[in-house]
Amino acid sequence: IAGITQAPTSQILAAGRRMTLRCTQDMRHNAMYWYRQDLGLGLRLIHYSNTAGTTGKGEVPDGYSVSRANTDDFPLTLASAVPSQTSVYFCASSATSGGFLEQFFGPGTRLTVL
Amino acid sequence: GENVEQHPSTLSVQEGDSAVIKCTYSDSASNYFPWYKQELGKGPQLIIDIRSNVGEKKDQRIAVTLNKTAKHFSLHITETQPEDSAVYFCAAKDDYKLSFGAGTTVTVRA
Numbered sequence: 427i428a429g430i431t432q433a434p435t436s437q438i439l440a441a442g443r444r445m446t447l448r449c450t451q452d453m454r455h456n457a458m459y460w461y462r463q464d465l466g467l468g469l470r471l472i473h474y475s476n477t478a479g480t481t482g483k484g485e486v487p488d489g490y491s492v493s494r495a496n497t498d499d500f501p502l503t504l505a506s507a508v509p510s511q512t513s514v515y516f517c518a519s520s521a522t523s524g525g526f527l528e529q530f531f532g533p534g535t536r537l538t539v540l
Numbered sequence: 541g542e543n544v545e546q547h548p549s550t551l552s553v554q555e556g557d558s559a560v561i562k563c564t565y566s567d568s569a570s571n572y573f574p575w576y577k578q579e580l581g582k583g584p585q586l587i588i589d590i591r592s593n594v595g596e597k598k599d600q601r602i603a604v605t606l607n608k609t610a611k612h613f614s615l616h617i618t619e620t621q622p623e624d625s626a627v628y629f630c631a632a633k634d635d636y637k638l639s640f641g642a643g644t645t646v647t648v649r650a
Contacts, residue, residue: 430583459637466549468629468640469584476636484637485541516583523636526572526591531583 429453430532432517438538439507447502447535449517455530457523458500459484460492462513463534469516475500476523507539542567544632546641554649559617561644563630566611572633573606573613577626578643584629588615620648 433448451458456477461469471484475494489511491503500519504511517532543566553559565573571592576584590597590604590613597604601620606613617624625648631638 457636461640466642468544468546468642470640471637474637485639518583526589526633528574528586528589529638531576531585533581533583 430517430519430530432515432532432535434535435533436536436538438540439504441507441509441539443507445504445507445537447504447515447517447537449500449502449532450498451500451517451519451530451532452498453519453521453530454497455519455521456497457520458494459518459520459529460490460500460502461516461518462486462511463516464513472502472515474523507537509539511537512539513537542570542632542634542639544630544639544641546630546644548644549642550645550647552647552649553620555620555622557620559615559620559624559646559648561615561628561630561646562612563614563632563641564610564612565632565639567632567634568608568611570632570634570639573604574631574633574638575602575604575615576629576631576640578629579626587628617646620646622648622650624648 460472473492518529574589578584630641
């Protein structure tokens with residue numbers, strides 16, 4: 427089934443630990459995005475990638491890093507997790523970053539940092 | 541950068557009535573305005589969108605209007621049904637990225 431998969435579905439993590447959230451899409455989309463969703467704040471862009479091999483910072487990039495080694499995968503890493511990174515994380519993709527193209531979202535990862 | 545404000549934060553309507561959600565944006569360069577619906581435990585899904593060269597767009601029971609001069613756009617849902625209960629997000633796109641509103645939780649009462 428075409429779409430975006432994210433793993434894990436949920437995770438409880440001790441502060442200070444390193445964590446990588448995985449995202450894979452099979453739609454051959456060039457652009458991929460990571461958002462965090464917090465109550466009352468909507469969806470905020472963490473990092474994005476317009477095409478494989480390139481990445482950029484979004485609205486709230488501090489404490490997060492990404493890589494885009496190939497078209498399909500876009501992992502998000504928390505080098506040293508802090509409680510303020512407790513959130514629901516969504517990966518999304520679109521055919522390209524320009525134009526008027528739909529962003530497709532994954533099912534999300536619920537992360538709790540204690 | 542772009543700032544999108546969305547109102548109301550919660551909306552309760554009787555089944556069959558209409559629901560209206562309003563958003564304003566700050567960057568006049570924004571040219572694409574999608575609306576997403578998020579059901580419990582799922583990722584957001586596009587339900588309708590409008591480009592800056594169009595004032596209104598309709599798709600069955602949902603419609604979106606855009607006022608570029610005032611920099612606001614609205615989502616209208618008519619004849620609401622229980623399955624319309626969800627969180628709705630507006631967004632504005634400038635250049636390469638979307639900026640989202642804070643969301644509206646819509647509850648349709650039977």
